[in-house]
Amino acid sequence: MRIVRDENGLGQPSPVRTNNRRKRDRGEQAALASLSNVDNCGSTQPSLKVRRVDNDDVLRDSGPRQEPELEAHPEPEPEPEPQVQPENTHAPESEQQPQNRMSGQRAGQLLKLRLQNFMCHENFEMDFSPHINFISGTNGSGKSAVLQGIQACLGTRARQTGRSTNLKDFVREGAHHALVAVTLSNTGEDAYKHELYGDRITVERRIGPQSSFVLRSESDRKVEQGERALKAMCEALDINAGNPVAVLTQDTARSFLAGAAKDKEKYSLYMEATLLEQIAEKQAAAEAELKEGKQSLEWKHKLLEKMRAEVEALRGKVSLLRQAADAREHQDMLSKTLAWKRVLACESDLGKLKKQMDELGPMKLRAAEEDHSEALQEYTKLRQALESRTNSLHQNQSEVAANVSEIKQLKEALRSAKSRLTETEHIAEAAKRSVADAQKRVEDLVASASEDQANVVSASQAALADHNARVSEKEQQIQSLGVECQNAHETLREQQAILADHANKEDALKGEEDSVAREVRWLQQELARIRNSAHNRVQQFFPRNRVRSGMDLLDQIRQHQSDFEMPPIGPIGQYLSITDDRWAVAVEVALKNTMNKFLVHNQRDAELLRRLASACGYNDIVCVIRRLDLRRHTMDQSQLPPGGTLTVMNVVQCNNPDFETPILNYLIDAASIERVALARNYEEGRQLAYSRIRNIKSAILEDGSQMYQKGCSQAYIGAGTQSICPRLVKNLANQVAGTEERLNIKTAELDDIKQRLDELLRQREHHASKLREFEHRHRSLNKRKIKTESELDEIVRQRPDEILHQEDARSVLEAEIQEANHKVFEMQQKLLERERSVKQAKEREKAALDAVEEKRHENQQLQAKIAKEQEAMRDQSKLLNDARAKSDSFFERVKHIRKRLEEELPAIKEEVTGELQRAEQCALELCPKEEGLEAILQTKEFVWQKLGEDASQEDFEKNMEDDSLEEALEKVNREIHATERNAGGCLEDLEERLRLKDTRLRRDDSNYIRVSNLMNMFERGVALRRSSLKKLDQTTESTVQAWFKYYMEAKDHIGTIALNRNEKKLVLSVRLSDARGDQRSKPVTDLKSLSGGERSFTTVSFILALGQITDNPFRAMDEFDVFMDAVNRRISMELLIKFAYDQQHIQFLFLTPQDMSAVNDACRTCEAHHNIVIPENFIKVLRMHPARNGAQP
Template sequence: MCHQKLTVDLCRNVNFISGQNGSGKSAILAAIQICLGAGARRTNRARNLKELVRKGTTSNCAKIRVTLLNKGDDSFKHDVYGDSITVERTIALRGGYNGYKLYGADDVEQSRSKKDLDEMLDKLNIQVENPVAILDQEEAKKFLTGKDTDKYRFFMKATELERIDNTYGSTMEQIDEMKHQAYRLEESLDTDKELVVETKKAYKQHQEIGKLESKKAKFETQASWSAYRTMLMGLKGKMQQLELFEAKAEKKQKELTQAEAASQDADNPNDECRDRLDELSNEADKMSLRKRELEVELKNLTEPRSRFKSQFKVLCKEEKQADRYLLEMNQRLQGKRDEIVKKAGSAESEQAQRNERLRDAEERLAERKIRNDELKQSTTDLLQSYEKVEPEVQGARQNVSQLEYQVRGIDSKIRGMESSSGNSLDVFGHRCNKVKQLVDRATQQRKFRGPVLGPVGFFCKVQPGKEEFAALAEAAIGTGALDRFVVFNDADRKLFQKIRRDAGCQSDCNVFQQSQHSRYNIPEAPQGVETVASVVTIENDLIFNCLVDNAKIDQKALARSKEDSEANLLDKDNHGRHCIRGGKIKEVFLLPHGDNWKVLKGGKLVMNANSRRLKQSIGVDRTAAIEEAKEEYQAMNEELKDLNREYNRLEHEHTDLKKRWNASKKEMYKTNKEIDQAKKDIEDTKAQESESAEMEVDTTLEESDVAEAQETLDDVKEKKGKVQEEMKKLMPVIAEKEADVAEISARNEKVLVDIKNAENELTQHYHALTQQKEKLDKTRKRLEQYTELVRVHSAEIEEAEEIANTCLRSARGIQFNCENIERRRKQRDAKEGATGDTQVSAYSQEPTDEDLENVQIPDNLDNLKETDYYLGKIEQANTRIEREKERRLENSDDEDAAYDKYVRAKEIYLAKKDQISEIDSVSKQLDADMANRRTRWGHYRDYISGFSGNKFDEILNIKGSAGTVQFDHDQESLNLIVQKDAFDEQSQQKDVKSLSGGEKSFTTIALLLALGEMLETPFRVMDEFDVFLDPVTRKLIIDTLIQVGKAMSHRQFIFITPQDVSNVDSSPMLKVLQMKPPERREVAGAPVQQVIEFS
């Protein structure tokens, strides 16, 4: 209307809104009415909602929001909305949402349903259509000027009596409609009863015919069982004839089974054996690489031992020097002793002899110790040399075996390509051409269910300009992939395996099984990086998909060197671990040798060396392939000769070291025995010397020199022992690593042996399989003749069994239907004599398989007569039934249909009787209830009338006047009698139209307040309540309104007036809102109305 945007905060009790005309006071009232569900016409300001929107606005819609308090026991869905409910109504001007929204206390939308709004208004007793609750200007102006009947209608509407009366009237109309419906049902009851009698009579006539039909059904049952017996007898004769042929076929089958069993034991290890060959080849490559890695690790471990050996040699030299010095000191001591002996003379000859023996023993001990140390060192050196050479011998032997195997494979490939007729497929294997011819022949004969493509390498071409990566791409695809064929179902795979066996293939020309779908859309390789998929062109979509699935050509990158690959692809993640750039790249292959690297889980970088020579089959013609294979064969032969020479040299050195080590051990054993004997002689001589009297000699100096020399020698030996101890600590680790090398060498040799054995096994198997197949084919042909005879007779028996089963099912069905008819007839007879429900159980539906299985075959099957006899009886029964129908019945219904009509007619008749009784009972109860309600409504109307009159007089007394409200409920009129002076009866006015304008306004307010006492609405709005009031009366009525409003603290009052209310004081229970004057009044020289601001 006149507001572009306005927010009004009201007090919870009494509110006065004042302002000049046009300031938008009444717009607030209209907004409350519209937002809470009233129509545009109820506001008396517009015909539709769009006319209420402010003119000249650029907005697409107008919005009105009213927030209601939602506390206390009478709150509406407090758990959903909380302490307040905000109603928002949108009025769309040019499309968009146009309706209501309900928000909770948290300003979250909870509903858009008008039904929820009406339910909330009803719960909170908000009546926007009630003029007492919301009194606008038009209602206030025409209230007292209307007729007595208009005032009465106003009273009835304001007090909700009119709504209750209308509800009672609508209920009485519904009761009358129920009574009229019962009357119509009673009129049609006689017709329904006559229909019951007629349908029952027709059913009784059908029952008589039904007895004849039961007899006919019995003949039909016997005829069907007779036909079944005839079929069983014919089937029995055919089965006896079949058993004779089956016995002969079984004998031949046993012979075939024995032949197949013999063939089955050796039949087709094919895929398993070939896969094992592939696994063994891959395992041999991995072990060879692992062996080289272990040899490098062993070399790193033996370097500290070499340093200790050098120290040990130095200590050995020092030990020899110390031994020589000790020997010199002993000789000096012995010389001193000899001198003492000479001086002692013959008296001490025994002592001299003992000294002589002691000297001889000590000399022998020193010499043997020196020799023993030399032998120990020599034995240790020989053992170390022997152990060092042994893994080299094993590795050389394994390398020779592997290279011999590769040479044989290349030689076989060359012979195959030279013996072929220039076919380009031979570059992938000398049997590829033969397998391809057999596949083409089988395709022409339509033996394959789907396409068979191959060999895979035939569909692969090298991209122009990328020929340098061709051999590397082939190595990345993998061994044994380019000579394979591709099939797309299990049946074709089995047939292809048979073709491989016929072609004599072993591990070559294998098969991939793939599903058919459109070409994969693989991501492009990173810039500057080549993959197998970018180097090799594959136009066939199915072959391309096969290599993506099985060879991962989109995940294998190719690079010219390790440095280039690491610069383009190797990276580190956020945790500092290695990773590969490029999305799906998982492995990188390098020129020139085909080495590769990849990053495992956890960021571990693994580098694998390739020991095989790169070769190229893709994009190479037959002549070039033969020349390349010959060059490779010659190079491998030269390499084989070198390896054989190296192996022979290492074997000879290995044998010589072993012999020398054994001889050194024997001599060291002999030396140890001589040392023990010398020590024993010294101990014996010293013991004899201690027993004899010693003569005084002075050899202290020489003995100290000997002790010092001995100390030096012991010190050197201690250092030597420490070095030996360090060497001994390294020995277990070295021995373990040498054991690993020996173990993997032995395993590699075993794998080579397993490869040879597997190849021999496949060769022997295919040879034996060919012989067994010839024998098996001969046996199978002999069996086919008998199998055909069995098949023909089995088909005849199967057909006879099918006919017999059809007859059995037909017989069971006829018997089931016959029994079903009898059950229905008995049940109908039982129901006819009973009371209550006449519905018969449903037996007329088609029998299920379970029902038919439950029908037993008669025991007297053999006693039945021929089928023609029963067919004649059936014909006679049909004739009698037709005659009876023509005589008795006028319609073509059968017994079941007649019974159904009778049951339906009876049900309808009984249902109508029950319905009439129920309507009579309910209508009587409703009449009594409505009479009681009408009486109570009259009492309530009288009470409200009396209360309103008393309250009206009480409010007039405030001004010193008096008055009564005269009600004529029969004539539906209401008249106000006002006595201006409560004590002067002459001042009484029976027509309010004769009152002045102020007296009319006061009288209006008095009546509205009196009526409002009975209205339990949470808020009331009165617009321009003080029109035509003089200042004294106006102040008096305002004070009265404030007093009444404050007394009803649980309700809210909104009074709208254009007059000045500046004399009204605001309080927590009262609030005055002054509207701003309209813009059209704000001109120079115009009077300015005072505005009171309230917080």
């Protein structure tokens, strides 16, 4: 960095910029670019020694001002490096020429602002100058609302504005929503999507129940919408309205100007403005990813070592495949023995069968007929007992249905009570807000009265010295009490916020409780439906409230069957089944809307069916008219999905052959079951649904999730949180067990929610007690404040006669205060009435809830009784089924024996004869009969030799049985196969596997070396960037330090910045000059000890120094001069004008409640001191009139 002197002797640090600013990419790319180039930034930066040489009376002289002189003392330069300056780093250099001098708007600058129903503005518009905009107005005129509107429209969170935590609070009272529109320039080389937007971009944000962002073009055409599009535009145009250096809000400005900002807050402001914290976070993320990559590389190295061991093991197995030749001869002998032994066994079976047909069959038939007669009598007795229990069960179910109807009526009353409670609570909340607004009105009127009192005192200062002292004392007491009241009010609001948070949590838990309770009831109903379907499967294909009507309709159809041209088919689901329960849920989703329907042949049959259904009370029946006598659809392969694709048609089958053709034709036409694929998991479903496979309409997963593609859109419909209970299942017991398990889980979850809700209610009561204590303290402080204000009024009424004529305006204001206090009292009384209404509504709601719970408990007892009856019926049904099965088994046994005697035994004889012929033919294929018999003798000799001489005949015969011989043959085969298995397969397979593994090993080894080299390169890069980040931090600190010193030299002060990165603190140190200008005071680090003007000037200098680091198209400061005297205000304005003149590519907004008469003086002084000419339209002054009723102009 170098410092030079201009014609007037002023040496000025200057940021390093190019006249044509390069357009930055995304924020992350800019940060990486800064890191990569930071090695060369600031390596040759000199330290600065600033010395003031002008006359200390220059502020009072009318002649030209002597400018300061800067001397540069460079440090020893290191080895030369390429000088690459990061884009966001500004180093003090020589006096720069103004950039983009009067060249028009820069992309991203503000052109126009429009507010509708936003804060205090009902309908407000403002146009901006491309350079300096001074916005002046008194308190209440809506100046700060301009900045809040810009921030809200450009994506800043409500908390960052410092005015509220919720954007809905910005909506003007009485309005439903607010609209903020900001028009930005979009010209120059940095324009954003100029082909779409043109020269202007208008961002509209609607704030209300449904907030939204809309980006419009120059022709007011909507181009994009949503927060993501807004962020993309702001990143491209370098707009960051949430950065306090770019937009210094009123609260932040007052905090700094009042000296309240802590060192950590200054450090946070510094880090946010310079983006150093964001860069450091990205650096840490890169190091974490590098570490993860190195761990993955180590894991890959272990896999490679394991693969090398596998390749070596394969090489040793090839020789084992040639050791199985000796076992082949033994295998051949056993095969021949088994073949001819089967021939001999068939000859023996044929002789035994002839004996059975002639003697044993008739005797077994007589015994079976006697057993069947006894079982039939037992079955008749059990059936009569079950019919009696069934009648009792139907009576209990009727009582349950009546209770259900009454519960519905009680629930309707409960919903009405909840609705009235919600409405009453909303009215109470509105009353609370009205009271708060009225109290704010009183505070504003009191503040206005205080200002009038100050004006009256200043008018007659000499005559009212004693009177002023008494007034000042009371005012100080009022101010102290006001601070205490404000603190108590803030504490009260915090406690109210805690209670509101507990209320929100309570509402959330209640909503969760209702949701889980509904699911528990739904599971209970499903469980009952599944159990009922075990007795009558067709019931589950009618709606729950139409089961009885549906069964009556089926009876009517059977009675009027001859009236139909062709009998109706339905409900369709009763004739369907699936081949695998695994796909039960998926098939339920695919066919859910078809299984309840009826198929009819023509319109006449449909009308007849609807009349019968209406007579049975089944008014919502769905009839599908289609020809039932058509032949089945034929589809060739070109109309079906590729082979191997499992579809719904593959797993669904019709149980009734008579109805199979019309039902499957309808399912193909209505549900496309041949084109709906079934997938086992998400990946398989995505491949089937999104790969445009021929003749696949959609894919359904096992859990019921659906996937399909329509045009360029891909859709995924999840199964949802509530389980799907399929109706087409084989094993109902498993379905009942699964439903009971889910019901138990949800019941436990419901109990846990109730416990958490009780705990939350106890905490809420505790915080409500604390709130009442805070309210009592707040009221006490208000009473003391009102009493002190009354004493002050008494003193004011005793003023001297010289200023009595100035009291008229104050009297009017006092009357307004009294009227406002009266309104506050009335509103508080109304609020108490609303709260009593809320309490009464809650009591009505509780009464309705208790009635519902009582009736529900009664219904649960009836259902428990029904469950016991059903359990007893199931047991008796089981006994009846067992008796029926026993009777049927005996009857089947009689039929079997008779059939065996008449049909099966002759057939068996014929079959055995054929088997004998086939066995003999197979044996002859192995060897002739003589050779087979010889093989049997050899096998016997082998067995005797194996058993030894002491073996018994029983052991010999056992070893000669077919099972033993087959086991021996299997053992020989295992020995042969074991050799191959130990080797891993046949020789050809092993050689192929060895070749593939060796090729893969070489490929993976090469990839490992390549990735390892890349990882080493990445590690060096991360280390380099870590070093570069440290240098960038140091360079940025020195740059901000130099600019801060330079701006403080405008008043001959010395300012320094001290950063403590460990404690995250930033300390501003100021050494003030004395009146003569040749001595300086001790350094001051506590800005509170400075006067208001010096404190404000120091803060402005610090913000301007940080401004050299940022690159926002516009900057705004609210109430920067609120504590300044005339001298400091003029110098600060001169600095701001000169800064804006040097940075003409940046737009400036300065908001102040002060008079704007000093702007022209500061402009002329700046032109004279710096030898510049400020253009005529360079500065725009806007005067805002009060927007609120009663605000002072």
